[in-house]
Amino acid sequence: MKATSTPRSNSSERAEPAYWRRPLAREVRRFARIARGRRIRSRREFARACVVLPEGPHEGFNWRPEFQPYCATVLRLMDELPHRKYRFSGCVQSGKSFVGVICVLWHLLERGEDVGYAVPDLDQSARDKWHQEFLPVIMASPELRKMLPESGEGSKGGTPSLIRFKNGATLRFISGEGKDKHRSNFTVHVVFKTEVDRYDTPGAVSRESSPPEQIDNRTKAYQATNQAFSYEECTVTEETGRIWLEIQESTNHKLHVSCVHCRGLVCPGRDDFHGVEDAKDVEAAKRAGHFRCPDCRRSWSEADRQAMLERLVPVGRGQSVRIGTDGAALVEGELVPTNRLGFTWNAFHNRFWTCANIAEEEWLALYSRNPDDKDLERRQHAWTIPAEPDVFTVSQLYVRDIVERAHPAGSPATDWRRTIPLRYAPPQTVGIVAGVDVGKRWLHFVVRAFYETPAGVNHRIIDLGEAPVETDQLGIKKALPKAFAELSNRFNMGYGIWGNEAAGRLPVTLRCADGGYQGKELGKQQEDLVWLSLLDLLKNDQVGGAGWLMVLGRGQSEPPGKGSYSHPQRLGGRKDPNRVLWAGEQVHIRRSAKHAHKFAQAGAENPASYAIANSDHFKQLLRTSYGDTPIGEDGAGCSFNAFTREEKRQLREYAKQLVAEERISKPVIGRSRVIVFENKARRPNHFGDADYYSLVAASVLDLPINVLPRDEPTPPARAAREPVRTPGDQKFLATQR
Structure with a gap:
């Protein structure tokens, strides 16, 4: 039996092309390429491949790192480090703006992201930036030129505000000046702020945050996914300028x-x-x-x-x-x-x-x-060094500094400074003083005890609070004397000495009250109301009524003259009715004849005395005693231990009011450079004022509150003392320095 063989295909059948295979392979490769996505070049790669210099010594050449080496280093840092906020500044005419152009075009035409470009003046600056910086670079590059829109803004000149490129990305110009609505109602991936120090400051024309922060908020939708970018550049101006502060808080390469x-x-x-x-x-x-x-x-x-x-x-x-x-x-x-x-x-x-x-x-x-x-x-x-501002903020105290200043850190639990409660004076107390800030509805008061330590005299708060003034029920002219009487009774009760009950209670030696209350109800009386309230204590034979002294605080932010503090050069003569009775460190006492007959009727031999104090000086002393003087050293001060919920609330409120005023250094004609205090936010600062009045009282009593710099010589021996009288004719010794 013959075996059958399978018929072989002829040669023409073997050579027949598989016409369907090549298109399939091509489509598979195309699908794989699309699935992988387009590779995003880095900023440096984009600049090398696409950016052609439109002007300068290398006009017509593709950008190269060797043209301006710092530029390549800056772009490499942006590409390699994970940060998404960039702050930079340099000398003029060095290509600083060109770095920004590269970054903006990279986001627009390489990544296809929307960019908000902020300028100080929308009309003039936007036109200049587009026609002199962006458009020449785009037109010089064949690859970038293809992305220009053929219609709409940016295609036929004019001043553009929003340009949509062919890849769908948009460049929107934003104003750093004017009302808040100019910087709202749109979302972008990237914001670039040029000449950022020229933008409006918050509070001048804005009810919201500063313009740079408002502009950054346009990227909030992308911040959670780390797709938001923020750039800021500017020539440095002052140490308080936006770009300099931002750079100091950055990596600062x-x-x-x-x-x-x-x-x-x-x-x-x-x-x-x-x-x-x-x-x-x-x-x-x-x-x-x-x-x-x-x-x-x-x-x-x-x-x-x-x-x-x-x-x-x-x-x-x-x-x-x-x-x-x-x-x-x-x-x-x-x-x-x-x-x-x-x-x-x-x-x-x-x-x-x-x-x-x-x-x-x-x-x-x-x-x-x-x-x-x-x-x-x-x-x-040229050197990227900011100007030293005429006015600048000095280091501030913070709420935490004061709250934690109740006792020395690391001291043992048995140390009395960790356990002493309010209403008790420390051991070795040498004097107790009080300061009172006068208001329409409250008298804010602070009581300080001065006590000896091995290295000097320190002071701490032993009492503070708010005494109500029943203005709405009684009227200010009746309510204020009543409030002073009740507060005087509190001070007259005295304060026990911690750990030594047998020593009895120590009274407040001197109470200084604010004499500058400017209530609208008073008309032309103003300061007179405090005079009359203190006089009322004498008429009613209040115990301790003679221990009050009115203080008029005068600052030093203006040239010497009316309304500012001027220290007397000498004491007044005996025949001078308004003579200077005593002068201490930035405070002096005068004796006025204005209410002589009223005080004579109350049993006072002489017209009333009042103090005029340099408020900025004593506020500075108070902050120095907290922030710059270690506890134990002469002149150091601290707050108080808070144990109950109410005491903790009081401590926080006291600390907030003490730091409400900003410490500022500024030049003043006739005074050189001085430290002044400004409350720009108009926050409550009643406890801060009351506390500096307590230091005024301590100065009048010759208690050591001044902290001398270590390189300053010891002051000369004090001159003879003479008795000084409070409104009630109480005598105490004060020193003529």
Whole structure:
């Protein structure tokens, strides 16, 4: 039997093409490519591939890192670090704005994200930014030019406000000035704020937060998913300017270079530029100007500087840098925890300027007809150094500082300072004083005890509170004397000594009351009402009624004269009815004849005495006693131990009112620079005023409250004392310094 064989296919059948296979493979590859998505280039890759320089020495060339090395370093930091908020500033004419253009175009045309671009003036600044910065860069690049809209805003000139590119991304210009509605009702992925120090300040025209914060809020929808970006740039202005403060709170990267001589890693600045001061003319300055290494002090040539700029090393806050064993720069340490990436550069890092260019400008500024103005311009525009503001905030006290100042940290539980309650004076008490702030419905009072320690005299609060003034029921003219009488009774009861019940109770030696109550009901009387209230204590034979002294607080924010404190140069003569009776440290006592007959009827031999005090001086003393003087040292002060819920509430309220006023340094004509206190938010500060009145009382009683700087000599021996009389003719010794 023959075996059957399978018929073979002919050659034509084997050569028949599989026409369906190639299209299928092509579609599979296309689907895989789409599924993978388009690779997003980094900022530096985008700039290299797409950005063509529209002007300058490299006009027409694609952007390259070597054109301006700091720019490449800054973009690399943005690409590599995880931060999403960027703050930067540098010298003018160094490509600072161009860094912003690259970043904005990267978000718009590479990532396809909406960008809000904030400018100080929407009409003029938006037009300039679009036509002079963005549009030239886009038009110079064939790839970017394809993205321009063919119709609508941005296609045919004019002043654009919202530009929609062909990829769907929008560029919206935002105003940093004007009303809040200009910065609301839209959402974007990215906000870029240029010239941020020129925006409106909060409170001037806004009922909301500051304009930069309002603009940042436009990205809140993307912040939770880490898709929001925020940029801020500006030439530095003052230390209190927005960009400088933001950079100080950021990573604050500095760009270091390696010295060609000592190999040390340094960050040169204005102090390292030499050769200008001794030059006889500008041409000599241009020849002599050069940088020196801050470490080895050897000079660098222009070629050395240009070579060092090729190897910039960014070092942020919390990091250090050194040369490794292989000769390379080694950055060590962790960056400080912050959500902002910040960096600055100065004239040294600007490759567009040579040392001759820098020296010429420095010499012209040095010998200008207005050297102060020119020097300020050089600080800000070339060296990225802010101007020292005429008015600036001095370090503040905080609520926590005062609350925790009730007793020394780490002292044993048996220490009386940890256990003493209110209404008790410390052991070794040498005097008790009170201060009272007068208001329409409340008398706020603070009582302080001064006590000896091995190193000096300290003071602490032993009583405080609010005594009601029944103005609505009785009227202010009857209610205020009644409130003073009730408060006087409280003070007359005295205070026990902690741990020594047998010693009895110590009374309040002197009570200083605010004499500047400005109630509208008083008309022209004003200060008279406090006079008459204190006089009423004498008429009714109130115990301790003679222990009161009215105080008029005068600040030093204005030139010496009416309404400001002026310290007397000498005591008044015996025949002077308004003579200065006594003068202490920024306080003095006068005797007025205004109410002589009324006090004579009450049994007082002489007209009433009152004190005039430098309020800013005593407020500064109070804060110094809390914040700058260790407990135990002479002049240190503290609050009180709060045990009950009510006492804890009182302590918090006292602390909040004490820090309500901002401590500010400012120059004043005729006084040089002084410390003043301003309550810009108009928060309650009654306890703060009452407390400084208590220090006025202590000063009048010659209790040691002044804290001298360590390098200040001991004051001279005190002069003879003379008796000073309170409104009730009570005598106590005060010192003529």
